[in-house]
Amino acid sequence: MELFNRFRRPILIAVGILVFLMFLNPIVLIPAGHRGVLLNLGAVSDRILSEGLNFRVPIMQSIVRVDVRIQKHEVVASAASRDLQEISTVIALNYHVNPEQVNLIYQNIGEDYSERIIEPAVQETVKAVTARYTAVDLITNRHVVTDEIEKTLRERLEPYYITVDQVSTKDFDFSEKFKAAIEAKQEAEQLALKAQRDLERIRTEAEQQIATARAEAESYRLKTTALNPLLRDMEWIKKWDGKLPQVQGTGAPLIQIPFQQR
Structure with a gap:
């Protein structure tokens, strides 16, 4: 106790100074993502305070925090x-x-x-x-x-x-007017595309029908070509009276009549 009484005055002075300094706030904390603009009696200083703890002169200097994040x-x-x-x-x-x-x-x-x-x-x-x-x-x-x-x-x-x-x-x-014009244009383009597709489909179907008709005609022609000799022979047989022609030399018609063996 005697020691405290002996140094009481210096201790009180030190505590008073510490409280005074804390009241003046000489320590400045700059949060992450910020910078501090240092003002000397209101005038902007060239010094910029970085993140963390910084010191300033109380009363004479003030700090403005500026966000530098995105x-x-x-x-x-x-x-x-x-x-x-x-x-x-x-x-x-x-x-x-x-x-x-x-x-x-x-x-x-x-x-x-x-x-x-x-x-x-x-x-x-x-x-x-x-x-x-x-x-x-x-x-x-x-x-x-x-x-x-x-x-x-x-x-x-x-x-x-x-x-x-x-x-x-x-x-x-x-504007609504322009939107309506765009929609009308899109509808017209879609209708034109559909018409073009329908035309292509009709053209393809027509080509398929023509090809089918040509194939049928060719088949009929081949069949007719094959039947003409037989028809001619059948017509001669119908008119034959059963007698062999009495001719000399060559040129007499020769008909091959198939016989069925019993």
Whole structure:
């Protein structure tokens, strides 16, 4: 007890200093996936605080935490195609803030860069890209259009210290009038395809019937050719009176009459 009383004043002073420092909070914790923008009396410093424990000068320095992980932002974009068809689509943008430039984005843009920079950039990019394609091209070549939108957005957002990781688009939505025209065209194409198939079927059936008729005609001709000599002989036999002709020399008809042996 005497020892405590002896050092009570230094101990109280040390505890007081520790409590004061804890109240001023000189230790700053930056969570994973974040960076700290260091402000000296409100002015942005060149120093960027990394993840983990960091120290600051109390009262004089403050910290702004900035998320540098990949984030997703969806924008409903409206535009017009090259043939002046109104379209709309949902652009899903995956992006992240450059970790080594968080102080610049905070200094030049602020914390609301999503609304101030990303959304206008997406709207302008979609309008610029879709204006190069017809409505039909937007439907049939959606992956090509998406790649071009991603490339353009990457170039547009890079000066603002934002890196585009991936862009995806949902199906382009058109006016009801255009949808009806597309459906009518598809129905017409299907009817034309069916008519063509029916024509091919009829042509094939006709060719098969012609081939059958030709085969039957050829068979009949062969049979007739084989029967003509027999018919001629039968006709001569009917007219024969049973007497052998009295002729000399050659040229008399010779008929072979088959006999059945008993």
